[in-house]
Amino acid sequence: MIEDFSNLDYLQNGNTRQQAAYRVLTQHKLFEKLAPYQPLLAGTIPLAIDTAQSDLDIVCCWIDKGIFLKSVSEHFSAYPFFTLREKTIGGIPSMIAGFEVDGFVVEIFGQPVPSHRQAAYRHMLIEHKLLLQHGEAFKQQVIQLKLQGYKTEPAFAQLLSLEGDPYEALLLLEQEPPGF
Incomplete structure (x- = not known):
């Protein structure tokens, strides 16, 4: 890790x-x-x-x-x-x-x-946590969506069924308690 x-x-x-x-x-x-x-x-x-x-x-x-x-x-x-x-x-x-x-x-x-407060870096940290929580199969699903043309944040939002703008929806997870 x-x-x-x-x-x-x-x-x-x-x-x-x-x-x-x-x-x-x-x-x-x-x-x-x-x-x-x-x-x-x-x-x-x-x-x-x-x-x-x-x-x-x-x-x-x-x-x-x-x-x-x-x-x-x-x-x-x-x-x-x-x-x-x-x-x-x-x-x-x-x-x-x-x-x-x-x-x-x-x-x-x-x-x-x-730099550490910019959206791109914050997205990456959130995505890292999500990858750790959801495991290898989830990671492979993200990669498959990316290979189909999805951008990273929309791929995560799709797999997590997040509503609205995927970039904003991911940032909302930053405030979630551990285990989100």
Whole structure:
């Protein structure tokens, strides 16, 4: 069981794709370059529910958008398929950079919100608990739905019969007592 997703060392002992992700993150010093922005890996690769299309999602917290944009551009614009865009998500200004490195698509997602409080990271922690509670068969069902084209949160919501917006419905589980 992974106790601390903030320390990437768990990837070294994971499945083949997690080990490859660890190599990419460390060899290219992605977290070192993003260190001022509290980088955290989120998404499906840490949970081993990824598909071939899954990317490395790195959430970051910025205080000054201009400094963050400049830093991300300086460090990553030379990578293939680099993009950088601004979007408002849930009323929060967000910066999204993408590029490819060693067979992985990387997405850097930055908001002026502490990384560990951003929705993507919170979703991952909730999904981790659910995977532990519901076991391997449930995990395989999530993967099967993802292979059918479902996004991660809608796949969980489908299997758990959650009502409404799957992203919001999962966050509501964060407040549930143990054993939800």
